[in-house]
Amino acid sequence: MRGCRRIVVGSMVAAWVKRACLVGVLGVALTSAGAGSGASLSPDNWSGWGNTPDQNRHSPLTAIDAGNVAQLGRVFTVDFRSIDSSIKRGEQSYPLAIDGRLYVTTGDDNVFAVDGVTGKVIWRWKPDNVAVFRNFGIVANRGVAYCDGKLFITTLDMHLVSLDVRTGKLIKRVAIATAVPGAASSFGYSETSAPICANGKVVIGAAGSEYGVRGFVMAYHPDLTPAWPNPFWTIPPEGTSWRRLSRIVGGGVVWTPQTIDPTTNTLYFGTGSATPLYFPQFRPGENPRTDSLIAVDLSTGQMKWWQQQMASNQWAYDTAQPPLVYTGKVGGKTRRIVSVATMEGVWFAYDAATGAPIYQRIKVIDRTEHPPLQPGKPVTVYPSSLGGLNFSPASYDPKTNYILNAAAETASVLQQAKLTPTEKKEKLVQGSVFLGLENGNFGIYLQGWHDHGSISAIDVNSGKRVWKFNTPEPERGGVTTTASGLGFAGGGDGVLRAFDTKTGKILWTFQTGHQIASGPSLYSVNGKEYLAITVGGTPTSSGGGTATELQVYALGGSSKQSPPPVLPASTKRQPVTVPAVAPLIALAAHPSDAHAPVVVHRVRRMTALGGARIQTQSGLVIHGWNANSSNTQSATGRVFLGSTPVAGVQVRVDGYLLPAKTGSDGSFVYPADITVPRRHIVTIVSASSATANGHPLSAAERTALVGMNAGFSVYYPLTGLHASVQKNGTVLVQGRVASAEGIAPPKVSLFTYRLTGVITDSSGKPVQGAVVVTRTQDRDFWTYSTPTDSQGRYTSFYGASDESGQNPVVLSVQIAVGDNIYGLPTGVNVNFELLKSATMNAQLPASGTGLPTPKSTAYPGAVYQGLLMGVQSGQGVVRPVSARWPDASGNFSFVLPASMRGKTVRFWENLRELFQTFPATPGGPVDLTNWPSALTSAVPQGFQTLTLPS
Numbered sequence: 044m045r046g047c048r049r050i051v052v053g054s055m056v057a058a059w060v061k062r063a064c065l066v067g068v069l070g071v072a073l074t075s076a077g078a079g080s081g082a083s084l085s086p087d088n089w090s091g092w093g094n095t096p097d098q099n100r101h102s103p104l105t106a107i108d109a110g111n112v113a114q115l116g117r118v119f120t121v122d123f124r125s126i127d128s129s130i131k132r133g134e135q136s137y138p139l140a141i142d143g144r145l146y147v148t149t150g151d152d153n154v155f156a157v158d159g160v161t162g163k164v165i166w167r168w169k170p171d172n173v174a175v176f177r178n179f180g181i182v183a184n185r186g187v188a189y190c191d192g193k194l195f196i197t198t199l200d201m202h203l204v205s206l207d208v209r210t211g212k213l214i215k216r217v218a219i220a221t222a223v224p225g226a227a228s229s230f231g232y233s234e235t236s237a238p239i240c241a242n243g244k245v246v247i248g249a250a251g252s253e254y255g256v257r258g259f260v261m262a263y264h265p266d267l268t269p270a271w272p273n274p275f276w277t278i279p280p281e282g283t284s285w286r287r288l289s290r291i292v293g294g295g296v297v298w299t300p301q302t303i304d305p306t307t308n309t310l311y312f313g314t315g316s317a318t319p320l321y322f323p324q325f326r327p328g329e330n331p332r333t334d335s336l337i338a339v340d341l342s343t344g345q346m347k348w349w350q351q352q353m354a355s356n357q358w359a360y361d362t363a364q365p366p367l368v369y370t371g372k373v374g375g376k377t378r379r380i381v382s383v384a385t386m387e388g389v390w391f392a393y394d395a396a397t398g399a400p401i402y403q404r405i406k407v408i409d410r411t412e413h414p415p416l417q418p419g420k421p422v423t424v425y426p427s428s429l430g431g432l433n434f435s436p437a438s439y440d441p442k443t444n445y446i447l448n449a450a451a452e453t454a455s456v457l458q459q460a461k462l463t464p465t466e467k468k469e470k471l472v473q474g475s476v477f478l479g480l481e482n483g484n485f486g487i488y489l490q491g492w493h494d495h496g497s498i499s500a501i502d503v504n505s506g507k508r509v510w511k512f513n514t515p516e517p518e519r520g521g522v523t524t525t526a527s528g529l530g531f532a533g534g535g536d537g538v539l540r541a542f543d544t545k546t547g548k549i550l551w552t553f554q555t556g557h558q559i560a561s562g563p564s565l566y567s568v569n570g571k572e573y574l575a576i577t578v579g580g581t582p583t584s585s586g587g588g589t590a591t592e593l594q595v596y597a598l599g600g601s602s603k604q605s606p607p608p609v610l611p612a613s614t615k616r617q618p619v620t621v622p623a624v625a626p627l628i629a630l631a632a633h634p635s636d637a638h639a640p641v642v643v644h645r646v647r648r649m650t651a652l653g654g655a656r657i658q659t660q661s662g663l664v665i666h667g668w669n670a671n672s673s674n675t676q677s678a679t680g681r682v683f684l685g686s687t688p689v690a691g692v693q694v695r696v697d698g699y700l701l702p703a704k705t706g707s708d709g710s711f712v713y714p715a716d717i718t719v720p721r722r723h724i725v726t727i728v729s730a731s732s733a734t735a736n737g738h739p740l741s742a743a744e745r746t747a748l749v750g751m752n753a754g755f756s757v758y759y760p761l762t763g764l765h766a767s768v769q770k771n772g773t774v775l776v777q778g779r780v781a782s783a784e785g786i787a788p789p790k791v792s793l794f795t796y797r798l799t800g801v802i803t804d805s806s807g808k809p810v811q812g813a814v815v816v817t818r819t820q821d822r823d824f825w826t827y828s829t830p831t832d833s834q835g836r837y838t839s840f841y842g843a844s845d846e847s848g849q850n851p852v853v854l855s856v857q858i859a860v861g862d863n864i865y866g867l868p869t870g871v872n873v874n875f876e877l878l879k880s881a882t883m884n885a886q887l888p889a890s891g892t893g894l895p896t897p898k899s900t901a902y903p904g905a906v907y908q909g910l911l912m913g914v915q916s917g918q919g920v921v922r923p924v925s926a927r928w929p930d931a932s933g934n935f936s937f938v939l940p941a942s943m944r945g946k947t948v949r950f951w952e953n954l955r956e957l958f959q960t961f962p963a964t965p966g967g968p969v970d971l972t973n974w975p976s977a978l979t980s981a982v983p984q985g986f987q988t989l990t991l992p993s
Contacts, residue, residue: 086102086103086104086567087104087140087142087566087567087568088140088141088142088566089102089138089139089140089141089564089565089566089575090139090141090189091139091188091189091239091240091241092137092139092185092186092188092237092239092300092365093300093302093365093367093436094564094565096239096240096241096242096302096303096304096305097302097303097304097305097367097368097369098300098302098365098366098367098368098436099367099369099438099439100367100436100437100438100439100521100522100523100524100562101438101439101440101441101523101524101525101526102523102524102525102526102565103525103526104525104526104527104565104566104567104572105525105526105527106527106567106570106571106572106598107525107527107529107565107572107574107598108527108528108529109527109528109529109543109550111598112529112541112550112551113550113551114598114599115541115551115553115574115596115597115598115600116553116596116597116598116599116600116601116602116603117553117594117595117596117600117601117603117604118160118162118573118595118596118597118600118601119161119162119594119595120162120592120593120594120595121147121155121157121162121164121592121593121594122590122591122592123149123153123155123591123592123593124590124591126164126167127153129173129862130149130150130151130153130591131149131150131151131176131182131591132150132579132588132589132590132591133150133182133183133579133580133581133582133587133588133589133590133591134149134150134557134560134561134577134578134579134580134590134591134592134593135150135183135184135185135520135560135561135577135579135580135581136148136149136184136185136186136561136577137185137186137237137561137562137564137577138186138564138575138576138577138593139186139187139189139194139564140159140564140565140566140573140575141189141208143158143159143160143568144156144157144158144159144165145157145158145159145564145566145575145593145595146187146189146194146208147186147575147577147593148184148185148186148187148196148237149184149591150182150183150184150591151169151173151176151182151184151199152169152170152173152176152184152196152198152199153167153168153169153173154167154168154169154187154194154196154206154211155167155593156208156211157593159566159568159573159575159595160568160569160571160573162593162595165211166210166211167211168206168211168212168213170198170200170204171861171862172200172814172859172861173862174814174859174860174861174862174863174864175200175814175816175827175859175864176198176199176200182199183235183581184196184197184198184199184234184235184237185235185236185237185300185434185561186237187237187238188237188238188239188240188245189208189240190240190241190243190245190265191265192207192208192209193205193206193207193208193214193265194206194207194208195238195240195245195265196237196238197219197234197235197236197237197238197247197249198234199228199233199234199235200228200233200234200827201218201219201220201226201227201228201232201233201234201249202216202217202218202219202234203216203217203219203238203245203247203263203267204216204217205265205266205267215266215267217263217267219232219234219247219249219261221698222261222263222269222274222697222698222699223259223261223274224719224721225257226249226256226259226274228827229826229827229839229840230254230256231251231253231254231255231256232249232250232251232254232256233249233250233251234247234249234250235250235298236248236250236298236299236300237300238300239300239301239302239303240265241303241305241341242303242305242308242341243264243265243270244262244263244264244270244303244341244342245262245263245264245265245267245270246260246261246262246263246301246303246310246341247260247261247263248260248261248296248297248298248299248301248312249296249297249298250296250298251296251298252293252294252295252296252298252315252316252317252318252320252361253318253320253478254291254293254318255281255289255290255291255292255293255294255318256293256294256296257276257277257278257279257280257281257293257295258276258277258278258293258294258295258296258297258314258315258333259274259275259276259277259296259297260274260275260277260297260301260310260312260339260344261274261275261344262310262341262344268698268699268700269697269698269699271343271344271699272343272344272675272696272697272699272701272713272714272715273344273675273714273715273716274344275337275339275344275346275673276674276716276718277295277296277297277314277332277333277335277337278293278294278295278317278330278331278332278333278668279668279718280668280718280719280789281293281789281908282788282789282790282792282908283667283668283718283786283789284667284668285317285326285327285328285330286326287789288325288326288471289325289470289471289792290792290794290908291318291319291325291470291471291477292317292318292319292325292326293317293318294315294316294317294318294320294330294333295314295315295316295317295330295332295333295335296314296315297312297313297314297315298315298361298363299312299313299363299364299365299434300365300436301365302365302366302367302368302381303341304368304379304381304395307379307395307396308340308341308342309338309339309340309341309347309368309395310338310339310340310341311336311337311338311339311366311368311381311395312336312337312339312365312366313335313336313337313352313361313362313363313364313365313366313383313385314332314333314334314335314336314337314361314362315333315334315361315362315363316333316334316356316359316360316361317330317333317334317356318478319477319478319479320357320359320428320478320479321357321358321359321416321428321457321459321460321478321479321480322357322459322460322477322478322479323355323356323357325470325471325479328355329351329354329355330354330355330356331351331354331670332349332351332670333351333356334351334352334353334354334356334360334361334362334385335349335350335351335352335362336349336350336352336362336366336381336383336391336393336398337349337350338381338395338398343714344673345673345675345714346672346673347398348397348398349398349670349671350391350393350398350400352383352385352387352389352391353385353387357415357416357459357479358387358413358416358424358428358457359386359428359478360385360386360387360413360426360428360430360431361385361386361433362383362385362386363385363386363430363432363433363434364383364384364385364432364434364435364436364437365383365436366381366382366383367381367382367383367437367438367439367446368380368381368395369439369441371439371441371444371503371504372444372503372504373392373401373503373504373506374504374505375504378394378401379394379395379396380392380393380394380395380401380503381393381394381395382402382437382446382503384407384431384432384437384448384450385430385431385432386426386428386429386430386431386432386433387411387413387426387430387431388406388407388408388410388411388425388426388430388431388432388450388452389404389405389406389407389411390402390404390405390406390407390446390448390501391403391404391405392405392503392506401506402506405501405506405507405508406508407431407432407448407450407497407499407501407508408425408426408431408450408451408452408497409452409497410425410426410452410454411425411426412424412425413425416457416458416459416479417459418459418460418461418462419458419459419460419461419481420458420459421456421457421458421482422456422457422458422459423454423455423456423457423489424454424455424456424457424486425453425454426451426452426453426454427453427454427455427485427486427494428455428457428485428486429451429453429455429485429494429517429583429584430450430451430453431450431451431453432448432450432451433451433519434519434521435448435449435450435451435518435519435520435521436521436522436562437449437521437522438521438522438523438524438530439503439524440524440530440544442526442528442544443500443502443528443544443545444502444503444504445500445501445502445503445509445544445545446500446501446503447498447499447500447522447524447530447544448498448499448500448501448522449496449497449498449518449519449520449521449522449532449534450496450497450498450499450517450518451494451495451496451517451518451519451584452494452495452496452497452513452517453494453517454489454492454494455485455486455487455488455489456482456486456487456488456489457480457482457486458480458481458482458486459479459480459481460477460479460480460481461481469848477846494516494517494584494585495513495514495515495516495517496513496514496515496516496517496518496534496535497511497512497513497514497518498511498512498514498518498522498530498532498540498542498547499511499512499547500544500547510546510547511547512542512547512549514534514535514536514538514540515534515535515536515538516534516535516536516558516584516585516610517534517535517584517585518532518534518535519535519559519560519580519581519584520532520533520534520559520560520561520562520576521561521562522562523562523563523564523565524544525565528543528544528545529541529542529543529544529550530542530543530544531563531565531574532562532563533555533559533561533562533563533576533578534559534585535558535559535560535580535584535585535587535610536558536585536607536608536610537554537555537556537557537558537559537578537605537607537608538552538553538554538555538559538607539552539553539555539559539563539576539596540552553596553604554604554605554606554607555576555578555592555594555604555605556578556590556604556605556606556607556608557578557579557580557587557589557590557592557605557608558578558579558580558581558584558585558586558587558588558589558608559576559577559578559580559587560579560580560581560584560587561576561577561578562576563575563576564576571597571598572597572598573595573596573597574595574596574597575593575594575595575596576593576594576596577591577592577593577594578590578592578593578594579591579592580608585608585610585611586608586609586610586611587608589608589609649747650684650685650741650743650744650747651741651743651744652684652685652687652735652744653683653684653685653686653687654684654685654747655682655683655684655744655747655748655751656682656683656684656751657680657681657682657683657725657727657751657752657753658680658681658682658683658753659678659680659725659753659754659755660678660679660680660755661756661986663676663678663715663717663755663756663757663758664717664757664758664759664760664782664783665717665718665719665720665757665758665759665760665782665783665788666717666718666782666783666784667718667782667783667784667786668718673714674716674717674718675714675715675716675717676714676715676717677712677713677714677715678712678713678714678715678723678755679710679711679712680694680710680711680712680713680725680753680755681705681708681709681710681711682694682705682709682711682727682748683709684735684740684744684747684748687735687736688705688707688708688709688710688735689705689709689730689733689734689735689740689748690704690705690706690707690708690709690733690734690735691704691705691730691732691733691734692704692705692709692711692727692729692730692733692748693727693728693729693730694711694725694726694727694728695725695726695727695728696713696723696724696725696726696755697723697724699713700728701713704732704733705733713725713755715755715757716757717757719757719954720757720758720759720788720910720952720953720954720983721756721757721981721983722754722755722756722757722980722981722982722983722984723754723755723756723757723981724752724753724754724980724981725752725753725754725755726750726751726752727748727749727750727751727752728749729749730744730745730748730749731745733745733748752980754980756983756984756985756986757983758952758983758986759780759781759782759788759910759933759952760780760781760782760783760986760987761778761779761780761950761987762778762779762781763777763778763779764776764777764778764987764989765777765778766989766991766992767992768944768992768993769938771941772941772944773924773938773939773940773941774938774939774940774941774943774944774991774992775936775937775938776914776936776937776938776939776989776991777934777935777936778934778935778936779932779933779934779935780910780912780929780933780935780952781933787929787930787931787932787933788909788910788929788933788954789908789909789910789954790909790928790929790930790931790965791907791908791909791910791928791929791963791964791965791967792907792908792909792963793905793906793907793962793963794840794905794906794907794908794956795840795841795842795843795905795906796840796841796842796843796878796879796880796881796905796906797838797839797840797841797880797881797904797905797906797958798815798817798826798828798838798839798840798841798880798881798882798883799836799837799838799839799880799881799882799883800815800836800837800882800883800884800885800897801831801834801835801836801837801884802815802831802835802837802858802884802885802886802887803835803884803885803886803887804886804887804889805886805887805888805889807886808835809831809833809834809835809836810831810835810860810887811830811831811832811833811835812830812831812860812861813830813831813835813837813858813859813860813887814827814828814829814830814831814837814858814859814860815827815828815831815837815839815856815857815858815883815885816828816856816857816858816859816870817839817841817854817855817856817873818854818855818856818857818870819842819845819846819852819854819855820845820847820853820854820855820872821845821846821847824842824845826839826840826841826842827839840906841854841875841881843875843876843877843878843879843880843881844877844878848877849877850876850877851874851875851876851877852874852875852876852877853872853873853874853875854872854873854875855869855870855871855872855873856870856871856872856873856883856885856894856897857870857871857894858885858887858894860887863892864892865887865888865892865893865894866892866893866894867892867893870894871894871895871896871897872896873896873897873898873899874899875899875901876899876901878905879901879902879903880901880902880903880904880905880906880958881899881900881901881902882899882900882902883897883898883899883900884897885897903960903961904958904959904960904961905958905959905962906956906957906958907956907957907958907959907963908954908955908956908957909928909929909954909955909957909963910928910929910952910953910954911926911928911952911953911954911955911957911969912926912929912935912937912950912951912952913926913937913950913951913952913953913974913975914939914948914949914950914951914989915948915949915950915951915978915984915985916943916946916947916948916949919976919977920951920974920975920976920977920978921939921940921943921948922940922971922974922976923937923938923939923940923971923974924938924939924940925937925938925968925969925971926938926968926969926971926974927966927967927968927969928963928964928965928966928967928968928969929965929966930965930966931965931966934966937969939991943991944991944992944993945990945991945992945993946990946991947988947989947990947991948988948989948991949984949985949986949987949988950984950985950986950987950988950989951978951982951983951984951985952982952983953975953978953982953983957969957970957973958970958972958973959972959973960972
């Protein structure tokens with residue numbers, strides 16, 4: 044941990060703060076969890092992933108206690124694969140219990156409602172594109188959230204879904220990328236965790252660090268409209284700050300459930316490692332806000348404070364355990380505490396309001412030795428990159444004031460990749476996954492060592508571990524405690540254990556028959572207490588991923604136990620994978636002022652008071668990302684009829700409905716993200732209670748306003764604008780684009796390659812809605828196409844390479860259509876030319892799920908990402924004669940046709956992916972083949988003007 048740093052937040056006075064990076068004023072208002080705060084708080088229910096939003100995993104039930112726990116037996120088992128054999132093996136779902144019903148998910152995003160007494164399946168919901176999930180790497184879903192009479196689930200392909208809790212009928216399904224730009228499976232994201240719901244907010248994060256994605260958390264209302272104006276991004280935008288070297292540099296994902304303190308309306312969450320995981324040379328420095336605990340205002344998404352548990356991480360140790368927030372004794376004094384354990388195997392506790400450290404680096408596991416990695420040399424580390432505390436949630440027992448952890452005591456040998464200068468360059472641009480090791484994704488097994496587990500307790504009063512016992516296999520599912528003084532946990536050996544929370548004495552065991560990687564849920568029906576747990580485990584520990592079952596226990600249940608699961612003879616590391624991929628100067632010009640004046644959008648409809656219009660603030664320029672800030676700026680707009688301000692108008696910006704209507708001066712405020720170029724769309728959605736000059740609007744005036752739109756453009760400002768007429772009559776435009784701090788935008792770079800083609804049925808007719816899946820032979824990297832259109836055409840990103848570097852590169856191909864996937868079980872192998880875009884047509888069979896092997900044809904070109912600069916005139920987008928990408932200093936140029944001489948043009952800029960048939964380089968030419976003919980509404984535009992010479 045470092046000492047103090049100076050930070051400035053917005054217009055607040057700078058203050059010296061510790062590494063906790065306290066942001067803003069942390070006033071604490073004690074409020075109750077109001078409507079929409081989650082399920083009924085009845086002690087009979089297990090209402091959320093951790094029972095309560097504070098994730099304490101504690102049940103107030105007492106019917107099962109130390110005196111009778113030996114009578115606990117199995118009441119029923121639901122084998123989901125016996126219901127549908129196509130359901131993926133492996134089970135990590137944490138059951139919810141609401142009013143006598145259990146709600147459980149499977150790894151491929153099925154949701155089941157089960158009678159909590161009999162085990163009868165009441166209803167089932169499955170995604171309509173479930174076939175696509177069958178080729179995901181680690182297929183996992185860890186549960187649902189419940190509030191406002193709805194269940195919420197995130198799906199592997201980055202959607203948030205609400206279901207009717209009574210019937211399982213789909214209510215709504217939204218693409219997360221709509222509110223979180225770029226958060227799609229084609230860019231490397233996936234969803235494996237349960238949402239959290241409290242105080243009227245449904246909160247999610249996402250997985251995908253291995254693919255260089257940008258971590259985030261986002262909140263929604265129960266109707267699945269955005270509850271925050273922007274996502275909370277955990278790390279800088281791609282290509283900036285410590286991510287400047289390559290798009291493979293990223294991480295900081297929030298892939299485990301978040302924690303909500305309903306009494307202070309604070310959201311807490313841990314973040315993952317920076318990537319490449321084992322190669323910090325590509326991401327120098329401390330990589331702030333990765334491997335951290337972050338506190339955010341649940342209402343606004345604005346940061347309160349953050350604490351980093353490990354800077355400059357090179358062992359892939361995430362802060363992955365969901366935090367717990369509770370009131371406990373510290374040194375005899377009552378405090379509000381938030382605590383978390385990490386994959387490194389150590390525990391931290393902080394003041395919940397300020398982030399001030401209470402305890403740091405308290406050992407949970409026995410060995411936490413991890414020397415720096417060395418290129419080409421084996422290094423033994425404890426724990427392995429599996430942890431430690433990998434997801435495994437803790438429980439807080441208020442009776443003992445103990446935190447109970449279930450951990451994995453692991454080790455491995457890591458050998459960092461030793462790269463030549465040429466290989467370094469290739470790793471920075473190739474499509475294959477580069478984690479930084481020469482010996483697998485997790486290294487190799489340490490000879491003479493056996494990974495095992497442990498369960499232990501830390502006394503919050505003293506910060507000391509008070510008891511600990513070991514288990515034969517790693518613990519991945521976590522601990523649940525009860526008010527009767529019991530703790531429950533299931534291990535990789537398939538054994539469900541009950542123990543005394545005060546002493547750690549094991550009181551009862553039961554062999555479930557399958558590896559366990561989830562936690563127990565306690566509930567009561569008609570006065571009888573039950574324990575529900577899913578079994579089947581994960582392939583990343585103890586050879587799990589073999590079954591998909593729900594088991595329920597109660598006093599008086601069957602004492603007949605199952606045969607133990609088959610455990611691997613050696614603990615060979617299995618790869619962890621998550622889904623990945625799947626647009627320019629002799630006579631003096633007349634530049635505008637540094638920033639264009641306020642934009643006044645033209646009248647939509649005239650009224651007696653004048654035209655309806657929206658006025659929006661200009662000058663919202665890009666600033667460098669600041670780890671100690673929420674990185675937003677208040678942008679102001681006003682609504683008018685003629686020159687008369689209109690009060691009481693409801694405004695939406697992008698998908699976010701502003702909580703306050705326009706004021707008496709017609710004004711509204713939106714906190715715009717100022718780290719990425721984007722135009723935020725302003726729309727008037729209601730004027731039913733609006734007034735002008737203190738009088739209600741007429742029907743005609745309301746009609747004139749509703750539906751009007753405008754925009755806030757956040758952009759890189761332009762300097763040194765100059766235009767000159769060339770000998771051939773064309774106009775050369777030159778300038779420099781840079782952030783407010785003078786830093787050039789990310790350089791244009793290779794993004795990936797493109798795969799295109801047509802899918803037909805056995806008769807040659809085009810197939811609509813098919814998704815083409817490609818996957819490397821090492822199973823680390825796979826892509827998904829857009830669904831085929833009515834002519835059977837698809838487009839997909841694809842890496843055109845793998846870790847072997849062989850040419851041709853062999854990729855496994857499958858095609859998913861609804862519930863069906865062609866090319867089972869592992870796909871058909873197709874040869875592709877290394878580092879080339881390609882066309883691949885495929886024909887589906889008349890029957891069966893086989894797939895005739897398609898052929899690929901390479902063609903020149905690749906997909907590049909960079910900041911495209913251009914201009915508009917009164918006739919729309921002006922197509923240049925030629926254009927050049929901004930160079931490393933931000934200098935750009937383009938040549939406009941002679942017909943533009945003497946005209947005033949408005950600038951636009953678009954950070955986008957663009958296919959080029961020749962290499963795109965900083966300062967190099969732009970391929971005009973795909974120059975846009977029109978701009979999407981989200982492209983920053985009109986922020987500066989230039990009058991061209993005659």
